[in-house]
Amino acid sequence: MVKNPRKRQKTGKTRHELVPLGTNLRNDTSKDDEERRLENLLFGVPYAPEKAGKEITIVSDEEAEDEPHEVGREFENLLDSDLFFVDDNAGLSEHSQAPQDHVRSDAEDEEEPIIPGDEDEEISITRQEIPQQPKKTKAPAWTDPDDVNVQVSLASNNRLRKLRDAPSDDTVGGREYERRLRRQFEHINPTPDWASIARKKRERGKRRRSSVSGSESGEDGVPELLASTTGILGTAKSRPIPPSTLSIERLRDANQAAPADGEIKTVAFHPSPHVPVLLTASADRRLRLFHIDGLTNPHAQTLHVPSLPITNAVFHPSGTSILMTGPRPFYYTYDLQSGASHRSPRGLWGTTFCSGRGDQGATIEISSFNPTGDILAVAGRRGQVHLVDWRSGAAQVVGELKANANVKSLWWSKAGAGELMGLTEDSQVYVWNIGQRRCVKRWQDEGGFGSRLFGGDSQGKYLTIGSNTGLVNVYNAESTIDLEGGKPKTLKTIGNLTTSISTLRFNHDSQLLAIASNDKKDQMRMVHCPSLTAFGNWPTSSTPLGHVTSVDFSRESEYLAIGNTRGRVLLYQLRHFSQQ
Numbered sequence: 349m350v351k352n353p354r355k356r357q358k359t360g361k362t363r364h365e366l367v368p369l370g371t372n373l374r375n376d377t378s379k380d381d382e383e384r385r386l387e388n389l390l391f392g393v394p395y396a397p398e399k400a401g402k403e404i405t406i407v408s409d410e411e412a413e414d415e416p417h418e419v420g421r422e423f424e425n426l427l428d429s430d431l432f433f434v435d436d437n438a439g440l441s442e443h444s445q446a447p448q449d450h451v452r453s454d455a456e457d458e459e460e461p462i463i464p465g466d467e468d469e470e471i472s473i474t475r476q477e478i479p480q481q482p483k484k485t486k487a488p489a490w491t492d493p494d495d496v497n498v499q500v501s502l503a504s505n506n507r508l509r510k511l512r513d514a515p516s517d518d519t520v521g522g523r524e525y526e527r528r529l530r531r532q533f534e535h536i537n538p539t540p541d542w543a544s545i546a547r548k549k550r551e552r553g554k555r556r557r558s559s560v561s562g563s564e565s566g567e568d569g570v571p572e573l574l575a576s577t578t579g580i581l582g583t584a585k586s587r588p589i590p591p592s593t594l595s596i597e598r599l600r601d602a603n604q605a606a607p608a609d610g611e612i613k614t615v616a617f618h619p620s621p622h623v624p625v626l627l628t629a630s631a632d633r634r635l636r637l638f639h640i641d642g643l644t645n646p647h648a649q650t651l652h653v654p655s656l657p658i659t660n661a662v663f664h665p666s667g668t669s670i671l672m673t674g675p676r677p678f679y680y681t682y683d684l685q686s687g688a689s690h691r692s693p694r695g696l697w698g699t700t701f702c703s704g705r706g707d708q709g710a711t712i713e714i715s716s717f718n719p720t721g722d723i724l725a726v727a728g729r730r731g732q733v734h735l736v737d738w739r740s741g742a743a744q745v746v747g748e749l750k751a752n753a754n755v756k757s758l759w760w761s762k763a764g765a766g767e768l769m770g771l772t773e774d775s776q777v778y779v780w781n782i783g784q785r786r787c788v789k790r791w792q793d794e795g796g797f798g799s800r801l802f803g804g805d806s807q808g809k810y811l812t813i814g815s816n817t818g819l820v821n822v823y824n825a826e827s828t829i830d831l832e833g834g835k836p837k838t839l840k841t842i843g844n845l846t847t848s849i850s851t852l853r854f855n856h857d858s859q860l861l862a863i864a865s866n867d868k869k870d871q872m873r874m875v876h877c878p879s880l881t882a883f884g885n886w887p888t889s890s891t892p893l894g895h896v897t898s899v900d901f902s903r904e905s906e907y908l909a910i911g912n913t914r915g916r917v918l919l920y921q922l923r924h925f926s927q928q
Contacts, residue, residue, distance in 0.1 A: 498522030549642055586857040586905075586925065591876040594883040595923040599642050602626050602909050602917040606636055606647035612911030614661045614898050621903035627670065628917055629661040635672060635682075640907060642921060651689070653680055659713055664738075665721035673712045692743055716758040718766060723782070725768055727755040733770060735782070749780045749787070757801050762808035763825040771813065775799035779829050791828075791835045794821055803852025803861075810839075810858060810877065814849025820863055822880060840880040844873045851898060855905040860922075864896040866913070872896045893918070 379387075502508045503518040511528040512518075520528070539547075602615075610631030617640075618625040624640045625648065635651040635658060651672075659674045672680040678692045714727035717738070724736040724743075731751035737744050753772035761767045761779075767788070770778040775796045779789040793799045798816030804825060811823045820842040827836035847867040854861050858877055865871040870893045873882045887893060894912035901908055905925040910918040 492522075495522035495526070498525070500525045546643060586859065588878070589859050589876065589924055591879040591881055592884070594874055594876075594886045596886050596908070597921045597923060599907075599919045599921055600645060602638055602640060602645050602919040603628055603636065603647075603915075605638065605645060606650065608632060608634070608636070608915035608917075610915055611913045612897050612915060612917060613659050615900050615909045615911040615917055616662055617900055617902045617907070617909065619663050619665055619667045619903060623667060624902070626909055626917070627661055627663065628911065629658040629672070630915060631657070633657055635661055635670070640902070640919070642907070642919075645919065651682060655691075656680055660715070662717070665717055665719060671715070671717075671724075673715055675711045675713060677712065679712050679715075714755065714758060716760060718760045718768075718782075719762065725758050725760075727758060727770070729754070731755060731772070733758070733768070733780070747782075747785050749778075749785065751778050751787075752776070756799075759802035759804050759811070761811075761825065761829050762804065762806060763829060767829050769802065769811075769828070771799060771802050777813075777828070789829065789831055794838050794841070795819060798848075801849055801852055803854070805854035805858040805861075805877075806856060807858040810854065810861075812852050812861065812863075814852050814863065816848040818845035818847050818849060818865065819843050820845075820849060820852065842873075842875060842880065842882070844875075844882045845871050847871055851896065853899045853901065855901040856903060857905065860901070860905070862899045862901075862908070864899055864910075866895045866897050869893070869895055872899070872910070 499519050499521060500508070501519050502512050511525075511532060608628065608630035612628060612630050614627070614629040616627045618627075626638045626640050626645075627635065628638070629635045633653050633656065635653070636647065637649040639646050639648050653672065656672060656676055656678075657674045658672050661670060661672045663670055668684055670682045670684065672682070680689060680691050682689045712726050716725050717723070718725070722737070722739050723746075724738050726734045726736060728734055731753055733749040733751065733755055734745050735747040735749070737746045749768070749770075751770055751772050753774045753776065755770045755778075756773050757771040759769045759771075761769055766782065768780045768782055770780070771793070772778065775793040775798070777791050777793060778787050780786065781788045793813050793815075795815060795817075799813050800816055801814040803812040803814065804810065808825050811825045811828050813821045813823070815821075822839045822842065823836050824839060827833055830836075842863065845863060845865050847865040849863060850866045851862065851864040851872075854877070861875040861877050863873050863875060870887065870889075870891065872887055872893050874886060875882050893910060894914050894916070896910055896912055898911040899909070905922055908920040908922060910920070912918070
């Protein structure tokens with residue numbers, strides 16, 4: 349019998365593919381920027397710095413106790429550099445001084461574990477460093493020490509004779525040879541006009557900032573920029589603007605570095621002319637801060653407040669904090685110096701603000717600081733106006749005012765002794781004396797139908813009232829609070845718009861008034877206040893305004909910011925004020 353031959357098992361040869369060194373180093377998210385930069389030098393891997401910004405989630409101690417806590421994962425998302433540092437007897441390192449923040453991305457707001465904090469409600473903060481302005485003499489990245497010993501003969505080479513300053517020049521050192529080559533290159537290829545203009549703008553902004561800070565420092569610019577408490581300083585007298593033409597130039601969008609995902613609700617510049625910061629609040633419940641330089645407008649910081657749909661955000665008159673309000677019976681404050689956030693407790697205002705979210709009247713959207721920032725006036729339900737003491741820090745209600753109808757807008761008069769004015773839904777204007785806690789004057793807005801918005805200037809010259817029909821009544825501010833006079837008369841009724849007025853904003857010297865409506869596209873006009881006429885050259889039919897939701901001037905009217913429903917913040921430069 350023939351035995352079946354034993355089948356030989358095939359053994360496949362293992363193929364080892366050669367992988368170029370550094371191929372697997374591209375998408376490793378565990379590496380820091382220093383390691384990525386080293387891989388770029390050694391292996392040629394493209395250097396892609398990690399996305400700037402850290403988002404910090406802060407919850408109260410009570411909320412932290414209610415959530416499950418996983419043992420052993422406290423330091424899961426911390427970098428090694430945040431856990432250890434080397435004590436070199438030269439002072440603490442930067443990582444030892446900074447708080448150990450919990451890092452997470454915007455997309456992981458609801459998935460990542462949160463750490464306990466000292467605040468009352470959840471709020472996320474994203475920080476991004478503002479690039480430092482280049483110094484006047486920037487040091488080279490690398491220098492060759494042998495350049496000092498190099499000697500070059502200019503007379504012996506025909507091509508180098510043009511570098512001589514005099515016919516007798518012959519031998520020069522390496523550094524001098526480099527300087528003359530650079531000079532010859534700049535002579536043949538002069539600096540283009542666009543670069544010269546940009547350089548002048550950058551230097552002008554640098555001089556303006558250095559006038560307060562004294563000299564540039566190598567420390568992080570974000571805390572110094574946002575924590576500035578210089579206050580509102582005096583500005584130079586402005587030249588009169590001709591009523592015929594408005595000199596304006598469009599710049600890069602203010603929020604191009606960090607676009608908003610939704611409608612822009614509020615734009616506001618910092619009240620100090622020496623802190624070029626713009627605030628934007630959008631429908632994605634995020635508040636963003638930008639450093640406005642007219643060129644790149646870098647993104648400075650982002651605050652995410654999941655529990656509050658932000659519809660109004662303003663800087664405190666001192667410039668040290670931000671007040672955020674919306675259709676909720678509480679508000680948020682954010683301190684720019686310490687980076688701490690605070691949420692007011694529910695039911696703070698008494699019986700008119702104790703209702704839940706289902707009550708349409710339970711809101712703190714309509715509020716206004718007095719010029720010194722000591723008192724915050726908040727419109728409640730059934731004509732109530734609450735006065736909150738802001739100096740104590742506890743936000744205690746110290747008084748109440750009463751109107752016969754719901755208050756739709758509040759404004760602190762600059763013309764008199766700081767009277768508070770309220771516009772009701774029946775077009776009545778109430779003037780309250782805060783010291784006496786009573787109404788001292790009441791009058792009816794001319795036209796008497798559909799008045800919905802107050803607007804006044806910082807000089808105490810004008811008071812404007814916008815209506816649902818698009819008309820804007822302009823009054824003399826002193827006549828509106830004059831107790832001996834009767835009903836004030838309008839200086840003029842501006843009728844350039846036909847839809848409901850949603851924005852009224854004066855510039856710093858009361859020469860310009862911006863009026864806008866968000867009911868229709870491209871509904872915005874710029875009014876020359878001395879003549880009370882609208883400029884004819886801007887905006888034009890090609891100006892990409894969209895549905896304008898908010899407008900604000902910078903402290904010295906150098907910039908004009910316009911927010912719209914597409915999430916963009918258009919930025920314009922007013923040449924009349926930027927050239928002073």
